[in-house]
Amino acid sequence: MTLFNTGNTRFARTLLASSLILSAFSFNASATSPAHPSGVNQNMISAQMYTVNDYSATEETKMFPAPQAGQVQHILTLPKLDNEADYKVEIQIGQTKMVDCNKHGLNGELKQHSVKGWGYNYYQVDTISEGPSTMMACFDQAKTEKFLPIRDDLMLKYDSRLPKVFYLPENTQVRYRVWKVESPFSYSGEAAK
Numbered sequence: 001m002t003l004f005n006t007g008n009t010r011f012a013r014t015l016l017a018s019s020l021i022l023s024a025f026s027f028n029a030s031a032t033s034p035a036h037p038s039g040v041n042q043n044m045i046s047a048q049m050y051t052v053n054d055y056s057a058t059e060e061t062k063m064f065p066a067p068q069a070g071q072v073q074h075i076l077t078l079p080k081l082d083n084e085a086d087y088k089v090e091i092q093i094g095q096t097k098m099v100d101c102n103k104h105g106l107n108g109e110l111k112q113h114s115v116k117g118w119g120y121n122y123y124q125v126d127t128i129s130e131g132p133s134t135m136m137a138c139f140d141q142a143k144t145e146k147f148l149p150i151r152d153d154l155m156l157k158y159d160s161r162l163p164k165v166f167y168l169p170e171n172t173q174v175r176y177r178v179w180k181v182e183s184p185f186s187y188s189g190e191a192a193k
Contacts, residue, residue, distance in 0.1 A: 045089075045176060048075045063118045064165050074174045076164040087158035092175040093125055093168060094149035101138040105131035110152035122165040125150065128172060147175060155179075 050056065050073045055066050060077070067073040081087060094106055108128040112121055128150060156164065158178065166174055 044079045045178070046077045047174070047176075048077075049073065050075075051170075060163055061165065063115050063120060064122055065115075065167075067167060070170060071167050072170055072172065074166040074168060076166075076174065076176060078158060078160040078164070080160040081158065084158045084160060086181045088179045089156045089158055089164065090177050090179055091123075091154040091156065091164070091166075092147075092149040093152070093154075093166070093172060094147055094175065095128060095172055096145055096147050098143040099146050099148070100143050101141050102134040102136050104133045104146075104148050106148045106150045107131040108150035108152070110150065110154065120162055122167065123154070124167040125169065125172065128169055147173070149175070 050067055052067050052069050052071070055073065057066070061075055064073070076089075078089065093108065093110060097104070106128050107130070108125045111124050111126075113124060114121055131148075131151075168174070
């Protein structure tokens with residue numbers, strides 16, 4: 001008697017196909033901040049914010065538009081790394097709110113724009129509003145402070161040559177972290193000889 005008789009053939013094929021699909025999509029990556037030159041693991045990305053009242057164009061950002069009334073310009077500056085192709089920057093945009101035990105969300109549309117004549121990208125969210133929420137009974141549980149992101153999140157290639165610029169409504173934050181690849185590429189099919 002064999003394990004893969006005619007009755008088990010369909011099961012075996014399904015199991016094999018599932019294993020192949022899972023192995024094709026498995027990868028290793030971890031969210032890390034690049035090591036600081038001092039050896040201490042601290043945040044290397046610098047963040048600046050400007051409103052219409054305190055806006056000051058720098059040499060690196062003079063090509064980007066100035067923030068409008070009710071809007072805050074967020075500028076993320078990334079330090080140069082040896083192998084920037086192995087890093088990505090994850091961006092979440094949202095607001096910190098007092099919430100109950102339910103799962104809460106925010107609505108907002110993240111738009112990508114280009115600086116005319118330069119080709120540099122920047123990102124903008126015009127409005128953020130209350131989004132969907134579960135409706136569980138919280139029975140007098142205390143509210144807690146929590147960051148609520150909009151549904152649109154962003155994964156950018158790590159590129160230290162240009163700052164990452166965002167225009168957001170007041171009282172909105174940019175949350176970010178750096179991802180570093182920890183494994184080599186895998187192949188599906190035969191590797192080239």
